[in-house]
Amino acid sequence: MAGDLYLRTPLENRIYKDGSRAKDLGVVITTNPFTFPIQDWFIWNDGWNKIPADKPSFLSTWNFLTSITNADPGLGNLKHNAVTFATTTALYESFTNGLGGNTTEKLFNVKSGDVIKLYNAADATNFVIFTVNASVTQLVFATIGVTYGSSAGALFVNNTSIVMQVNPT
Numbered sequence: 001m002a003g004d005l006y007l008r009t010p011l012e013n014r015i016y017k018d019g020s021r022a023k024d025l026g027v028v029i030t031t032n033p034f035t036f037p038i039q040d041w042f043i044w045n046d047g048w049n050k051i052p053a054d055k056p057s058f059l060s061t062w063n064f065l066t067s068i069t070n071a072d073p074g075l076g077n078l079k080h081n082a083v084t085f086a087t088t089t090a091l092y093e094s095f096t097n098g099l100g101g102n103t104t105e106k107l108f109n110v111k112s113g114d115v116i117k118l119y120n121a122a123d124a125t126n127f128v129i130f131t132v133n134a135s136v137t138q139l140v141f142a143t144i145g146v147t148y149g150s151s152a153g154a155l156f157v158n159n160t161s162i163v164m165q166v167n168p169t
Contacts, residue, residue, distance in 0.1 A: 058106045058166040060097040061121060064156040072141045076100070078118075078164065085128040085151045091116070091144045098161060106166075107142045111135055113169040116146060121161040126153030 062078035070090070073079045076098040080088040095104040110116075112132050119127035134145025156162055 058103075058110070059163065060099075060101070060103055060106070061161060061163050062093060062098045064118075064158070064160040064162045066156075066158040070143070078162065085155060086148045088128075088130065088146060088148055091130070091142075091146055093142045093144070093164075095142060107136050107144075110144060110166055111168070112145075115149070115167045115169065116144070117165045117167070118156075118162050119165070120153070120156060121163050123153070124163075126156070127151060 063076050065073055065077050065079040067073075067079055068081050068083065070081060070092060073092050073094050075094050075096045078091060078093040081090040081092070082088040093103075093107065095102065095107060097103050110132055112135060114132045116130045116132060117127055118130075119125075128151035129149040130146035131149055132144055133147050136142045136144050
């Protein structure tokens with residue numbers, strides 16, 4: 001009967017694998033664990049059957065630094081390599097976001113052609129948009145090659161809390 005709750009045994013959890021949560025909740029978006037390191041995105045529509053889905057956009061928060069050197073920005077920080085947004089060709093980011101979360105996998109999924117929007121967490125009308133022109137490199141911190149698209153508002157000041165949104169193409 002719809003809405004009834006059932007206690008699942010550990011054996012049943014092993015049998016259902018990824019589909020178990022979808023079977024309980026109806027629809028869940030998840031990655032296919034059998035294609036590592038390249039991940040495909042699916043919607044599990046009944047716990048047993050899945051259909052391909054678009055990769056969701058990536059959204060995370062960092063602290064913006066005004067330093068433009070190609071060096072580790074430090075935990076929770078993001079910076080770029082130019083004095084202005086219009087002349088920026090690279091973003092340097094910690095694999096740990098401003099909230100302490102690990103973003104390594106998500107950053108390595110950023111690909112050439114994706115669109116990155118950086119905006120002030122306190123004022124979303126202050127933003128810059130870049131197009132990724134090179135995949136993520138580096139092992140200690142991420143370097144993303146970008147091409148300037150557009151911006152509104154002023155350049156972020158040092159230690160501004162910013163949100164990075166990646167929309168895949």
